[in-house]
Amino acid sequence: MRRSAGHSLVELVLVLVLLGLLLAFGLPRIAGLGDRIAVHRAASELASFYDVSRYAAIMRARRVRLEFAADTLRAVYESAVDSEFLGRPGPSHLGVRLRVSRSVIRVGPTGLGWGAANTKLVLMRGVAAESLTTSRLGRIKHWR
Numbered sequence: 001m002r003r004s005a006g007h008s009l010v011e012l013v014l015v016l017v018l019l020g021l022l023l024a025f026g027l028p029r030i031a032g033l034g035d036r037i038a039v040h041r042a043a044s045e046l047a048s049f050y051d052v053s054r055y056a057a058i059m060r061a062r063r064v065r066l067e068f069a070a071d072t073l074r075a076v077y078e079s080a081v082d083s084e085f086l087g088r089p090g091p092s093h094l095g096v097r098l099r100v101s102r103s104v105i106r107v108g109p110t111g112l113g114w115g116a117a118n119t120k121l122v123l124m125r126g127v128a129a130e131s132l133t134t135s136r137l138g139r140i141k142h143w144r
Contacts, residue, residue: 035126042091042098042123043130043142049073049088050132050140054107056085061109068105068121070098078106096125111138 050066053075057064060077067074068090075086091098099122106114113119117136122129131143 032127035128038094038096039123039125039128039130040144042094042096042125043132045088046073046091046121046123046132047140047142049075049086050134053086054111054138057107057109058111063109063114064107066105066107068098068100068103091123094125096123098123105134107138112136113138 046068053064053066056075056077063078065076065078065082067076070092071090073086073088073090074084076082076084101118101120102115105116105119107116108114113134113136116134116138119134121132121134123131133141133143135141
């Protein structure tokens with residue numbers, strides 16, 4: 001009589017143990033990957049917000065005030081009557097914490113930063129962190 005093509009209990013237990021070990025070692029890396037993706041996206045959004053606001057200051061030849069908060073980002077044309085022209089949700093909508101050295105900076109009509117020299121924006125979530133630094137020349141540097 002031939003034996004059936006089924007699997008023995010020992011083989012099934014061995015496969016389950018191997019799968020459990022692979023999951024135990026792989027799961028923390030997958031969780032860290034989600035943190036890194038969220039932080040990188042928040043940093044990219046923050047950098048693009050800064051660049052758009054800076055170019056708006058240059059195009060309109062007006063001073064722009066940038067306000068950074070965890071829940072909202074605002075760009076305002078400064079004049080006798082301030083007018084907000086750009087608002088976006090802050091990094092907290094991605095579950096990312098924001099720490100800034102200056103919460104308000106200004107960009108002049110030429111694109112140069114006023115009070116922006118070495119302003120550091122640090123984004124953190126779980127095990128991942130990235131930072132952005134502004135210069136007085138109006139540039140922004142993304143540190144990973």
